[in-house]
Amino acid sequence: METTTTRKHGVPTLSAPTIALFRAALRSGWQDFRAAPAFGLIVAFLCLLAGWGLVGLTAWAGHTFWFVLGVFGFPLVAPFAALGTYEVSRLRGMGEHPSVGRVLRVLWAERGRQLPLLCALMMVMLLFWFFLGHMIFALFLGLKPMTNIMSSASVFLSADGLMMLGLGSVVGAGFALLLYSICVIGLPLLLDREVDYVTAMITSIGFVLSNFMVMLVWAAFIAIVLMIAMLPAFFGLLVVLPWLGHSSWHVYAALRSD
Template sequence: MPQPNDAPLDDGQHLPFPTVRDVPAGAPLRWLARGLADLRSCPIPSLFYGFCFAGMGLLITFVFEHAYEYTSALTSGFLLLGPFVAMGLYEISRRRELGLRCSLAPTLTVWRRNVGNLGIFAVVLGVVFLVWARASLVIFALFYTNEMPNLSGFLDQVLSLRNFEFLGVYFGIGLVFATIVFAASVVSIPLMLDRNQDAISSMLASFGALLRNPAAMLVWAFFIVGLTIVGFLTFHLGLVVTMPIVGHATWHAYRDLVEPLPKT
């Protein structure tokens, strides 16, 4: 269990491999309810991170208007950076769990607690991001060999499903990359922050959580995607609220999915 301070629990070399628990398919509803409670309890620090997510969303919109073929890369970047931006939200939930004061300042430097392993995790996700960005551009090049359609023409193709082959390949490959990122990050960052767990064990535990609880993880992914879409469809204003809820809920997902360390 975490200590009521910002010091790591261990040097990470003698920790047991995380034990993943079974959870019911409806567990994500409980996580979201607890996440909402955290937001209500600590609104100012939580909404600060919500505005950070909204800023990232505005950047994607700006790029989409001028070079939408790169939007997939920016959207991937949003999904890849999301768990790192949400570290402060995990810390808010942890501090509330311990009965500590609600404050923004301690959450801004929480990454220092396990910077080495967080860096390894960032490199892994960065490689995935670069591969997907390149794959995305290749797909566009293969299907639009003569001339790229204008923005309205591209959106019309997406909405009308006229270029079905392109849409099938593009979203199919995108789903593969999204699944890899989701599987690797379900509980990995909370584990690294809470226990000073190493990056490899944390990612393997995340994959184990997905494999052991496919129904719950499918529901959880649906809620994450749904709340993200709601945020984008509300001119990014919704992200100010929906992303803090998802971030806080991720901490509670970690608490449910991973067996606590035995008390010493």
């Protein structure tokens, strides 16, 4: 028989993060992935298929700039994809068995709570990133004779191309940092406690701002590892996405003092 748990109300006390804490979380996350890989592999495989679908769509449409936007936008929604691994690690931390069915039931039960509202906000931000990315592209390269990036890569080496890449990188990094600040504590907090999503967002942003440099290191590590994982035809996500998901939960659990 499965054990039911009652969530505590309110925001827990959070301790200061350290690099050593991140290292320990990565080790614990790897242990969780090895002990209960099923759910993480299922979600990662779906992300792999989504990546291939994006490649096929952009090739069919002849506008491979969509693919560039998708690749740089993926880290914006990676925390959403890792939600199930949070629950796996949470259950393992309580000494319980995290079967795929049980994790799915817990996530389904979240539909009436605050978590879907934060996830919806993440999706809106991703769509806005696509819209803004197209505006930046059109501003600098809209009149260039290029329809396919793979066959016209030299356009990026032009003055307009370099300016577009520079501005797009700055704007994309800003989006990623904002969403990271909202979700790094906000998502696991909503899964762990009875709080509203606005409180979770404010708590997460405030925590990142209070510990900015250390949390920036964790953000940079996540972004770099995800980008590297996508290079071999997205296959690296099969390992990296579950590992980072489990590790992110352990970061939150280690910071939580009550």
